Amino acid sequence: LLNSDRSFTANQSLTVYDNTGGVLTPFGVINKGEKYAIISYLGDWIQIDFSGRIGYIYGPAVTVGFSPNDKYFKVLEDIVTIYDNSSGSLVPVGYLTKGQVYPRVSDFGDWHKIQLSNKYGYIWKAATAVVSNPYIANENRSSVKFGNILFKALQNLSVYDTSSGSLISFGEINMNQTYRAISEYGSDWLKIDFSGRIGYVYKPATEVTYISKTIFLDPGHGGHDSGAADGGYLEKNINLSVAKKVKSILTGRGYTVIMSREDDTYLDLYERAGKANQLNADIFVSIHTNSAGKSSSPVNGIESYYYEYDPEYPSKINVDMHNNPERVSRSITLTKIIQEKLISYTGATNRGVDGASFAVIRESKMPATLIELGFITNNNERQKLVSNSYQDTLARAIADGIVEYLKHY
Template identity: 40%
Template sequence: KQANGDYKVTVRSSNHKGDSGLYNSHVYLVDNAGKFIGLGGKQVTLDITKTQGTLTIANNDKNRGTFDVVITNLTNPGGITGVVIPVWSDQNGQDDLVWHNATKQEDGSYKVTVSASQHKWNSGKYIVHGYLTDASGKNVSFGATSVDVVAPKKIGSASRGNYDVFNKIVYLDAGHGGYDPGASYFGISEKSLTLAIQSRVKAKLEAEGYQVVTTRTSDAFVDLTDRSRAANASESDIFVSIHINAAGSSDVQGIETYYYQPYAEYPSRINAAYHANPTRLSMSDTLANAIQSSLINATGAQNQGVKRRTFAVLRETTAPAVLLELGFLSNSQEAARLTTSVYQETLANAIVAGIKAYYEKESNV
């Protein structure tokens, strides 16, 4: 019932199997005795675009145990806010089920790279389903396919303490999230900026042939130790935590990068065997300097240098690890720059260039 006494109902094609064609509407009132009294009827013809999409398997690399899932011709009458691809191997049911987030490409398609390393290194048939997320947040199925995967023999990773192995897998950690906003100035929260920059870095790394694992892809809170625990369970070569800085003085500005410094008063909780490993520290030093140099050259920002601290995510992560502070949100000029897509793109390009320089120096891949 409306304010003026009229009655109104919105009919959604999604409640009628999304069908196109002639729709019949009949109207009844219900009296005080519960009796239905017909008032009339109307017809309307709807031309509905049904939910559909095409799942294609590409770049099935039997040497690395990876393949791409490409989604094209994706349409949905309820809108599209994201695409998720659940994948599992046919070994042991769905015990290796992973919901992969696909990334939108410039041509409007979506793509995600799947690795056997994310599925217990299983070989055999992999089941691939496609779901889009509509404007209401509901997941809607649009197709399924499968692919035969040959997984290479598992040889470990830096995240497992083998620093001689390079899988070209990068772990990205967008700082803060959920009820932890991080630094907040001028109506801007650190958690939003770190996620936006991570998204750009992820897409660029994947375009360069790297695989990317992330702590979070939405505004969600993740405990510090859980971030390192997830990284240590992956096959990633490096851990890169993305943050925005703040200071007591609004004059302070610039970019700085941290790697781990052991402090006796802060013993490791889950990484006692590797936190102070000299190889890890040396490789972290190389990674920090490569990214810091690239960031300063690309942005022209004040160089606050490479520093060492015992931050939890650096201490508890087994792989070479760095924490980036990409500017001071407490400085009005840097805050304004950090919110622009142009500057975020510059930062992302520089981070990727630094990561590539690290790989070239350490692994020659």
């Protein structure tokens, strides 16, 4: 057993127990104020190496310290000041309130370094605690940046946090600066992502412009990677043909559409997601054609996937993504809407929607879906899939689904 990079400080004198006999047998004492490394947690208990013997101490009686890798902290005091030290001295620039969970940029001695607007802020560590699971009921973690609203500040604008139940200013947008909002909030407010923290600005003090959404289409496979194949037809060509049709419909409706590939070229899965992330696209739609092993298989129909965390396939370039509940729920909505349209437009067998950890929908940072248009291995369905008119129908369904989804967000 190895110590983790985390330690605790005893808040009181602590008994160390051995549980190898199935009962807790005290065998040592840790004095108040002493610091020990943690091996692991076991419910309320913390496993430690106490002089070469594995022991357990009662977790609530200790203060767990921050490890350099901790990404979040929780505020313990009613009001905790955020300081800016860019001038060389500590200047208060905002507050966090009790119960807030906030992301860290890094450890900074006795301080947490946080991102605040385009500069750093510092929070006194002693007023905070480690959060083992920061993904609960806290609005201030979203890294999703989308929304079709650009606004220009007509005056210096305060950015407010409402998570404590009252408006607390935590940042400022200077006059004439332009920002992209996440959404409108009621008639008077704009919801924004202010450097990783959700905030609200007063809309009447802004000039709002509505911009078109950016849709990223990813026709699966390409180049030497044909995908599924049957009856002389290749998946990669069906995917590309349908994606191009979707693009043309959406472009005609004023949307910005970018494709991972416009021709028969090969890209790996990470390049596809990476391109979409770099563009900060609003949604990611991957288009594939299914197969069921052998040719002439009776299996047919349409199915779609949204991202679901699978510990066997951890993210490589987008480690925080599965922890973003907003993105996950939007992905499910997007997937369901498109699937519904596909079924109603084509009359194909509805194989439903499901969660999966496919790389493209895992590594893309925006709401994402992966569509399987039908089975190339089913004779009937293949005949349709390669026909221009059926591809038009599929494309109309996908485009209409995307447009309907974007109405909600």
